[in-house]
C-alpha cells in the first residue's frame with residue numbers, strides 16, 4: 001500500500017518508531033573524464049558552457065574520492081562515458097533500497113532532459129554486477145524521476161523524503177512508496193535554482209537536517225520542522241552560491257561540504273558535526289556539488 005504524505009495532518013507516526021535501516025557502506029563515483037558544461041538544463045549552468053577547467057575538476061574529484069576512502073567506505077569507481085558530461089553526478093540515475101531481509105533493489109530513473117537519458121543504462125550495469133534487483137518505472141506514465149537527486153532516505157530509518165516540481169513528478173512517489181514499502185514525505189520545490197531536493201535539504205542524522213527554507217512551501221517547512229528535532233537553516237548565499245545543502249553526511253557525523261560555508265559550518269560544529277571542506281567549484285558551474293557527485297550503496 002502506498003503512503004505519500006504532503007502535510008502534517010496526514011502524519012500518523014513519529015520518526016523514532018519507524019523501522020530501522022542500515023546505513024550504506026559503499027560509495028559509487030563516476031570519473032569526471034568527460035565532465036563539462038555543454039548545455040543548460042538548470043539556471044546555474046547559464047554562462048558556463050565550455051567553462052570547465054578539466055584538470056581542476058579531476059583534482060577536486062580525487063580529493064572527494066580519497067575522503068570517502070579515509071572514512072572507511074568501499075569506493076566503486078565507474079568510468080565516465082563520452083557524450084555524457086553530467087554522468088559524474090551519479091546521485092541522479094537511480095534510487096537504491098535494502099529491504100527488511102537484506103535484499104538489495106534499485107529503481108532506475110527516468111531523466112527529465114533528453115541529454116541525460118543515456119546515462120541510466122551505464123549506471124544500471126553497476127547494479128546488475130552487484131546483484132541488485134532492477135525496477136523500471138513505466139515511462140509512459142511518469143515523465144521524470146531523478147533518483148537520489150530528489151529522493152533521499154532518512155538517516156537509518158525506513159522513510160523517504162521526495163522532492164518534486166522540476167525534475168521529478170509528484171505521482172512517481174506513489175509507485176516508489178509501494179515498491180519500497182515505505183512512507184514518503186513529498187515536498188514541493190518552488191524555486192528553480194533549487195531544482196533537486198538535494199540542493200535545498202541535507203540529511204545529517206536521524207534527528208537533524210539542514211535546509212534552505214525558501215525553496216519549500218509552508219506545508220513542506222511544517223513537515224520538516226515536525227519530523228526533525230534539530231533544523232539548521234542555511235543562508236541564501238551559502239545555499240545558492242555554495243550549494244551548502246548539497247553537502248553529505250554519510251555516517252551521521254562527518255559532513256563533506258563545499259568550501260567557504262562559514263555561517264552554516266559554525267552551526268554544524270555547534271551541533272556536534274565534524275566538517276570537511278572541499279573545493280567543488282568546477283562542478284558548481286553545472287549546478288552540482290558534493291552530494292550529487294556520488295551514490296551511497298549497500
Ligand code: ARG
Pocket residue numbers: 041042045086089091092116148149150196198199286287288289292
Ligand atoms: N548539470 C546537472 C543537471 O542539471 C547537475 C546535476 C546535479 N545533481 C543534483 N542532484 N543536484 O542535471
